[in-house]
Amino acid sequence: MEKFLGERIMKEKIEVLGCQIDDLSPMEAVEKIESYVQSGIMCSVGMINRRMLMYAAKDEEYRNQIEKMDITIINDKEVLKAADIETPKKKEEVDKNAFLTELLNDAVRRKRTVAILADLEDERVACEEYLAEHHGGLQIIGSFSIEESSLTDDDSIVNMLNAVTEDILLVMMPCPEQERFLFSNRGKLGVKVWVGIGTEMMEKYSSDLGMGFFERLLDKRKFKRQVSRYQSEKGS
Numbered sequence: 001m002e003k004f005l006g007e008r009i010m011k012e013k014i015e016v017l018g019c020q021i022d023d024l025s026p027m028e029a030v031e032k033i034e035s036y037v038q039s040g041i042m043c044s045v046g047m048i049n050r051r052m053l054m055y056a057a058k059d060e061e062y063r064n065q066i067e068k069m070d071i072t073i074i075n076d077k078e079v080l081k082a083a084d085i086e087t088p089k090k091k092e093e094v095d096k097n098a099f100l101t102e103l104l105n106d107a108v109r110r111k112r113t114v115a116i117l118a119d120l121e122d123e124r125v126a127c128e129e130y131l132a133e134h135h136g137g138l139q140i141i142g143s144f145s146i147e148e149s150s151l152t153d154d155d156s157i158v159n160m161l162n163a164v165t166e167d168i169l170l171v172m173m174p175c176p177e178q179e180r181f182l183f184s185n186r187g188k189l190g191v192k193v194w195v196g197i198g199t200e201m202m203e204k205y206s207s208d209l210g211m212g213f214f215e216r217l218l219d220k221r222k223f224k225r226q227v228s229r230y231q232s233e234k235g236s
Contacts, residue, residue: 014083017057017230021048021072023085026093026102029071033103036070037192044069044182045195047099049076050223052175052198057226065179069196073099076200078220082227101134103168103195108137112167115142115191117157119173123199124148127172141165146173154185162190172197 013020024032029045036043046052046069056063066072074080077094093099107114114131118124124145131138142164151157161169169191171178178196186194 014085016079016082017053017227019053019056019063020067021074023083024071024073026073026099029073029099030102030106032071033193034106042186042189042191043071043193044186045071045073045193046179047073047075047195047197048079049198049200050078050082050219051200053079053082054223054226055175057230059176062176062179065176065183068183069179075099075198078223082223100195100197103193104131104135104138107139107168108135111139112192113139113141113165114168114170115161115165116140116144117161117169117171117173118145119147119177119199121145121148123172127170127197154181155188157181158185158188162188165189165191167191168193168195170195170197172199174199 012023014023015021022029033043033045046066048066052066056066074083074085074090075094075097077091080086080090080094104114106112116124116127116131118127124143128140128143131140142161144160146157149157149160151160169189171182171194173181173196175198178198182194182196
C-alpha cells in the first residue's frame with residue numbers, strides 16, 4: 001500500500017547508524033502525507049534527530065519502529081552530516097523547520113484541525129507559543145500535557161485525544177516513549193496524521209527547556225564518535 005501511495009515520490013532510503021530513513025523534501029513529504037489522508041489511512045511521521053538514532057543503534061525494537069514510520073524527516077544537522085547530505089538547501093530546511101512549516105501552512109489552507117500532546121507542561125506551552133508566533137491561522141482544537149492531565153495509562157490518553165482530535169496530532173515525547181506509544185496504540189487513535197516532533201525542536205525556541213550549550217556540544221560529539229565508529233566497523 002505504501003509503495004502505491006507514494007510511488008510518484010519514492011526514493012531510496014539512506015542509512016545512519018544502521019537505521020534506514022527517508023530523504024524527502026518538505027514538499028514531497030507533505031504530498032505523500034496527503035496521499036495517505038485521501039486514502040483514509042493514518043499517516044505516521046517521525047522527525048529524526050541524533051538522540052533517536054543513537055538509541056536505535058542499541059535497541060533493535062526501537063530501530064524497527066522508526067523504520068516502520070510511514071514518513072521520516074531529518075530534523076537535525078548532525079544527522080545530515082552523518083548521512084553526507086550537506087547542501088545549503090538541506091541545512092536551511094532543518095534550520096527553518098521547513099517541513100513543519102509546509103505541513104502547517106497546508107493545514108491552514110485545507111482548514112484542518114491540529115491538536116498537541118506533550119509529555120511535560122512546559123513543552124506544551126512552548127509549542128503553543130511557537131505555533132502562535134509562526135502559524136497564527138491554525139485551528140488548534142486541543143492542547144494536552146501528560147504531566148498536567150495526570151493520566152497514567154495509554155487508554156486514558158487515547159480517549160482524551162480521540163475526544164477532540166480529527167486531523168493532525170503533534171506529539172512531543174522523549175524517545176523511545178513517543179514511538180512506543182504510537183505503535184502500541186496506532187489502531188485505537190482516530191487521527192489522520194501523527195507527527196512525532198520529539199522534545200528537541202522546542203529546545204531551539206525556549207531557553208527554559210532541554211540541554212544547555214555544553215550539554216548539547218557533548219551530545220554532538222558523542223553522536224559523531226558513534227557514527228565514526230560505526231562506519232569504521234562497517235568498512236572493515
